[in-house]
Amino acid sequence: xxxxxxxxxxxxxxxxxxxxxxxxxxxxxxxxxxxxxxxxxxxxxxxxxxxxxxxxxxxxxxxxxxxxxxxxxxxxxxxxxxxxxxxxxxxxxxxxxxxxxxxxxxxxxxxxxxxxxxxxxxxxxxxxxxxxxxxxxxxxxxxxxxxxxxxxxxxxxxxxxxxxxxxxxxxxxxxxxxxxxxxxxxxxxxxxxxxxxxxxxxxxxxxxxxxxxxxxxxxxxxxxxxxxxxxxxxxxxxxxxxxxxxxxxxxxxxxxxxxxxxxxxxxxxxxxxxxxxxxxxxxxxxxxxxxxxxxxxxxxxxxxxxxxxxxxxxxxxxxxxxxxxxxxxxxxxxxxxxxxxxxxxxxxxxxxxxxxxxxxxxxxxxxxxxxxxxxxxxxxxxxxxxxxxxxxxxxxxxxxxxxxxxxxxxxxxxxxxxxxxxxxxxxxxxxxxxxxxxxxxxxxxxxxxxxxxxxxxxxxxxxxxxxxxxxxxxxxxxxxxxxxxxxxxxxxxxxxxxxxxxxxxxxxxx
Numbered sequence: 001x002x003x004x005x006x007x008x009x010x011x012x013x014x015x016x017x018x019x020x021x022x023x024x025x026x027x028x029x030x031x032x033x034x035x036x037x038x039x040x041x042x043x044x045x046x047x048x049x050x051x052x053x054x055x056x057x058x059x060x061x062x063x064x065x066x067x068x069x070x071x072x073x074x075x076x077x078x079x080x081x082x083x084x085x086x087x088x089x090x091x092x093x094x095x096x097x098x099x100x101x102x103x104x105x106x107x108x109x110x111x112x113x114x115x116x117x118x119x120x121x122x123x124x125x126x127x128x129x130x131x132x133x134x135x136x137x138x139x140x141x142x143x144x145x146x147x148x149x150x151x152x153x154x155x156x157x158x159x160x161x162x163x164x165x166x167x168x169x170x171x172x173x174x175x176x177x178x179x180x181x182x183x184x185x186x187x188x189x190x191x192x193x194x195x196x197x198x199x200x201x202x203x204x205x206x207x208x209x210x211x212x213x214x215x216x217x218x219x220x221x222x223x224x225x226x227x228x229x230x231x232x233x234x235x236x237x238x239x240x241x242x243x244x245x246x247x248x249x250x251x252x253x254x255x256x257x258x259x260x261x262x263x264x265x266x267x268x269x270x271x272x273x274x275x276x277x278x279x280x281x282x283x284x285x286x287x288x289x290x291x292x293x294x295x296x297x298x299x300x301x302x303x304x305x306x307x308x309x310x311x312x313x314x315x316x317x318x319x320x321x322x323x324x325x326x327x328x329x330x331x332x333x334x335x336x337x338x339x340x341x342x343x344x345x346x347x348x349x350x351x352x353x354x355x356x357x358x359x360x361x362x363x364x365x366x367x368x369x370x371x372x373x374x375x376x377x378x379x380x381x382x383x384x385x386x387x388x389x390x391x392x393x394x395x396x397x398x399x400x401x402x403x404x405x406x407x408x409x410x411x412x413x414x415x416x417x418x419x420x421x422x423x424x425x426x427x428x429x430x431x432x433x434x435x436x437x438x439x440x441x442x443x444x445x446x447x448x449x450x451x452x453x454x455x456x457x458x459x460x461x462x463x464x465x466x467x468x469x470x471x472x473x474x475x476x477x478x479x480x481x482x483x484x485x486x487x488x489x490x491x492x493x494x495x496x497x498x499x500x501x502x503x504x505x506x507x508x509x510x
Contacts, residue, residue, distance in 0.1 A: 079180025111152020119315025
């Protein structure tokens, strides 16, 4: 009898563990995530019962929109995927003399998040065909990249063809898709930048929470930056205006949401990370260019086409909310970006998340009810400065550092070169402590350094690059050039160094 009970117990535990890896049960779907059948079947994936929009279907869909609305939409290509497929970008606006806000939207940066691409296609259809939304084109100039990672999307895999995560590649810029996307973003120069994703509601860690595991409750989560080099006025405007308006829209449509959290282990204990401060991914990377920025995570990875219309609708509602908020607040947005660009705060080279006890709502898989979990929360939205330096008025970079210069240009940074030899007083970086990672991360060998700052008079030759920090994208310059910053060119191994070495980067303080 005891043996039978043991076997039954093992089977029950195994079934619950397997459930974490499979699409969600009908019971969970019916109770918490019923399909939204009212959504029109106007996009390629919605017009078929299996699979998702493939590249050919994408191009057919976009070309049909152009044929029908030639005066409102323009199609071009920003580059090629690693397997040679052209990456489309569409621009939408009405030609008039109105002052406009530029809004960048992208989907499909992770190839296994199909709701993000389908949401962008549904948005395109509505903006061009629905009289409730077409007036937005009077006040907005919109750029949409619906399928950013074509190779990954075609095989429903998160990564690009070379195995890189394109949302970990936005400062080191080594995948050709990353370079194309960032250059297009910089050239478009948006005031609002949005990146649409889906997240995995059944995580491995979740099997250890509650009696038989949990799954996420939230239709959508908001990821916006807590990086302290993002001007505070833009962080506040993002939260209290754009995100708050979107929260109200989700409330009105009975959709669940919260700020983005993900689980990870610290000393064997499951903690939750909230928000982001990492310049390697879009939410912070965009924000560091003094752009209103949000990355949206819609519940969807690993559940196939379950609740697919609901996911597309959630994505669409979030996009429309941000577009409407931008349209209603043109003067405010432009003024706040001007104010942010004028700020000359000290550089926060490194920061630490606030760690606190909190609660998290989740769906208990055993009882199919909502429970409150007691959790440890590491909150990037409440980051505290750790290493702080005086903001330089400019950086100098040796003329032979062409790799760094090209990446800075791709990031949209303006620069000049010395027209003659000059003796300049600068601060230099000397590597006082150095550690090299034993394993590669995203195909790069990470370096952890400490530096000492030495003031010197140096004769710089004609052609040395000078990068002034009184420009809109100044804050992304700080993130990639300050060597201890976690996403800098030094930290990512783009600029290799060693202990006792002097870096070919210099700070002008006066």
